[in-house]
Amino acid sequence: MAKVAFLGLGVMGYPMAGHLKTKGGHDVTVYNRTPAKAEKWAAEFGGTAKATPKEAAEGADFVLSCVGNDDDLRSVVLGEQGAFAGMSSGAIFVDHTTASADVARELYATGQEIGVSFIDAPVSGGQAGAENGVLTVMCGGDDGAYAKAEPVIAAFARSCKLMGGSGAGQLTKMVNQICIAGLLQGLSEGMNFGMKAGLDMGKVIDVISKGAAGSWQMENRGGTMCDGKFDFGFAVDWMRKDLGICLSEAKNNGARLPVTSLIDQFYAQVQGRGGNRWDTSSLVHLLAND
Template sequence: MQVAFLGLGVMGYPMAGHLKAKGGHDVTVYNRTGAKAQKWAGEHGGKAAATPAEAAKGQDIVFACVGNDDDLRSVTLGPQGAFAGMKKGALFVDHTTASADVARELHGKAKELGVDFIDAPVSGGQAGAENGVLTVMCGGEAAAYARAEPAIAAFARSCRLMGGPGAGQLTKMVNQICIAGLVQGLAEGIAFAQKAGLDAAAVIDVISKGAAQSWQMENRYKTMIEGKFDFGFAVDWMRKDLSICLAEARNNGAHLPVAALVDQFYSDVQAMGGNRWDTSSLLARLNKP
């Protein structure tokens, strides 16, 4: 198919690459920093566009993965936005982690233009994007999802329609709520083991075979014990995601005491200079002198 990808950050860059290499699609890319789009085009044999509208012109599917609600609006709306360039019947698939409100808003605007819209946030981090094994949770209409799913398969190992517009974003919120508590629990466990004079690596090796096991434990315990946090999913981005979760909870009446508390712990990590540290840096806060 003819596809476009808007946003070539640590996630979007490899995702667009998989659409070309594994999916076999004709890919045009756009990035706010044009040099990165040119670099991607040179590496992958695709094309670079100067604006989202130019990238989207004539495409069957337009993918996006940008920073937040405002970034998403900036690449979709207005005379230079993707919606202005998309043909009727085309499909917009948004992989940004954003609010359910903006997903519903853009779904409505797209429908007015005769364009379909799927909100499709992802989980799996940079490694998942690079290896093409992301989990994708989608919201939108079934017919539009059916068109999107085969293309998404180029960079995903799991993809599911969770409900109507916004349901993908709501599901991603559940994902981030669960992760927040898991990482804090793992950080406290490692800190406790260290204070108790135990071999923390041996402790994790044992308990990871039982009920305490988690992705965070399997993939982060070694770097946590070594005090290495300069990689991975940044604290700044996690706080952005948790702010979305907490705002939605205020709207729907859900109680998120642990998520709210961990969000404040991440604020402490930011005050330590850890804005770009991995989310596992909650341990650094506990070990701070």
């Protein structure tokens, strides 16, 4: 059992922190920007809620976070009330936010100055993966810190791997999002084509999902795409944030992302239709309702 703090209790962080308590058996203290949610979590899981990241991090062996973006991450880590101000030398900070590789390296370097290890550890698996404790976690950081953190992360992870030095976790998550974006556009075109052709799409999905075209997205989103249902899952706003990170990083490393750039603009069109909180499979809406 470890003393763990968790910062950020959104749709991902809330259940992740819960698994740390129930499955991991850790002593968990939480912080959330909206105090009522932290109090609710504490009442539900029997942990402790604190008013600031610093207070939550004091005395913790591990501090985990899952917030919105680079600026949100800096706000809970840095400053007089940030987690770093409350952490002891030798403690480990594990960030599960999907953020830039730059902010990961920045906070890693700052942590080194005060004797705190920083691991960038974005996740894949969505809300369902967080609730069921089967997330995939891709990490960047030092070997020693990762070896200590991995058993803690295991409370909500199906797979966890160190991908390289600081920033490597975030870069791996960018690969993940690039692949998903292209896959969803192809799936959208395929589902729309099949519907226009008058096929029974339930049968189509059942058959082709067993072959080379099969994917998690097809099995879990193919049917709902055909039904025009998008009120669940990973929101378009979040995907656009992630793709923006990918496109920015591509400018730095020289990678060409022509399809990703195009799909990002398709998602902008979905936002224009009021689909900001629709699931990312809503790309098909642009084709089925042109």
